[in-house]
Amino acid sequence: MNPNPNTNDFPLLSHLLNHLDPQTHPPLPAELDQSLLTQFPHLNHPSVLSSLARHASTLNVTPTLSLLRTLRASEKKLLEAYAESVKGVVEEVSEGVVGVLKKAESEEVERVDLSGSHLRILPEAFGKIRGLVVLNLSQNQLEVIPDSIAGLQRLVELDVSSNVLESLPDSIGLLVNLKIFNVSANKLTALPESIALCRSLVELDASFNNLMCLPTNMGFGLVNLEKLLIHLNKIRFLPASIGEMKSLRHLDVHFNELHGLPQSIGKLTNLEYLNVSSNFSDMTELPETLGDLVNLRELDLSNNQIRALPYSFGRLEKLTKLNLDQNPIIVPPIEVVNQGAEAVKEFMAKWWLDLIEEAQQKSMSETQNQQAQTGWLAWGASLLNNVAEVSESVAEYFGAKKAPRDPWLDQQL
Template sequence: MADIVKVDDDSDEVNVEVVRLLTKASEEVVDRVDLSGQQLKFLPEEFGKLTALVHLNLSNNHLQVLPDSIAGLLKLEELDVSSNLLESLPDSIGLLTNLKILNVSSNKLNTLPESIAFCKSLVELYASFNNLKFLPTNFGYGLANLKILSISLNEIRFLPRTISELESLKYLDAHFNKLHGIPSSIGKLMNLETLNLSSNFSNLTALPDTITDLANLKELDLSNNQIQALPESFGQLQNLTKLNLDQNPLVIPPMEVVIEGTEAVKSFMIKWRLENIAAEEQRRSVEGTDGNQSGWLTWGTNMVNSYLGQGKSSGSKDSYLDQLL
């Protein structure tokens, strides 16, 4: 049984050699093919015949498209097409329901196909260093097993609300994008341990309060943004052990607290929240007292008006009531 097909030919006829090897492979049971760094410009349709293929490495080539026939690789679990010239992925990629690892980093992708949501076995998705401006609106649906999502070094402005459906997600790297905000639904990612939102620069100015619902969050990188204040309940992130807030115009907490470390920040935010709660309770108490006074005043005024109205109707007049009014 041939376990690995590896091409080492650097000649201009490399694609011809690939066809020859694939033809041979189609006559045997091959579960792993490594064609990385072979200057490939296209893939022959024969790829669809490698139905036993489990691992396919096509990284560091010159591929501009992937053929639809790749959907025939129904047993494929790992696909690496990083460092190519791909501008899109075929919709047929959604038929790879056994795919667990997909690496499309360092290409020219403008978007990911919505069909990627049908890759229900996907555990790791690497899509960094592309031209992505958004993720599919249905992105979270169907990817319940996804644990690692790397979408750094793109031009993404917003994350879809459906990201909350990634219930197994542990690692999310979205640094160096153009994020204008984070959806409040991110608070539903209860298994998230690492979140990198650094270097979104002037675009990211605030965080949703729900980010403090990430009970298992251990590492949070918010450096190089324009965040002025952390959410009031930030101190409830009990498992957070690594926090980077460098290069932000922070007011709450102040930088003298930030430089003392993660625990100092959490302690400050807890104290600040308690002070705010106490101040709010005091304000409500004062308003309640004023409200009672206002209520009595309104009642008294109504009684006076009622009395005066009766007096006027009967032709009588009370000078004292006139003075009150």
């Protein structure tokens, strides 16, 4: 038995006390608080908190009982109170969902907002609301999205952020009019290959998940995508097809495990914002094609292991914001980096020109050497040929038979 109990021993009571009086009672550690909300998903519902507060006011600390026993008894009563009060919440939520479905039977429903409604299940019948344009299901406890979602052919905006989704249905690819899709703050480990069929997508937010990779052919389909947010994941490589997202303007891949960027990144000539910061020891170099991002205005490379910028960096004429903090940078020198983006671009442009000039001089020198060597060989061949011709002429002059050609001379010629 722990003689010195702390808030971790009585999470429900601690959470309630912090809600009632945050000045006096400190909050639970973030990890424990998240675990508590997962276990008790309706804990922050107003009616549940109100019910728990009423029960808390009836708790008595009896002198004849030890403090530890009293706290345990209080925690147990709060658990019972939660179970009782949550019944009403579930009924309330169910009524709300049923209300939406009934309304859709008699009239066209274009917008549905069920955010923060403590939903655990989305009825298959939602796929029958044919006129739905905007659907907000964020901040719930949804574990799956039904396949019937494919029935929402007019859907333009879908928000399922802050749920507990571990996967998305393949039928998501049938939402051909979807333009904005927010699936951030879930538990996804992958996106379905069918996401590439959502060709109308303009904005995709899949940040704060457990993504390990992106679909291989994703870029070939999402040619209209302008904003891609995939930060706070575990992605190691971006697919080469990302270079086909010719409309992309904003790309955020910070806090991943990227080992680099594909050469095809240079094809994103409309890109204005790129954040590849905080990939730490995994990110060590950048492709030369980075210099092809002619419209890039803001670039964050902080918290990586980059030692040198690519030779082409000086071509980023529109770049105005550059963050290279926390890198073992050597090229350009740190004193240049500290002067800002313009100084870095100027240094890299000059360095590039110097390298070109050096390469040209080396090439000229090699050409001259080659010409000199070629000239000597030509002179030698001509000399040997003349010797052979003179030999034949002398023999003919003295009336002798034509002398046989010398095999050695033939070989040299």
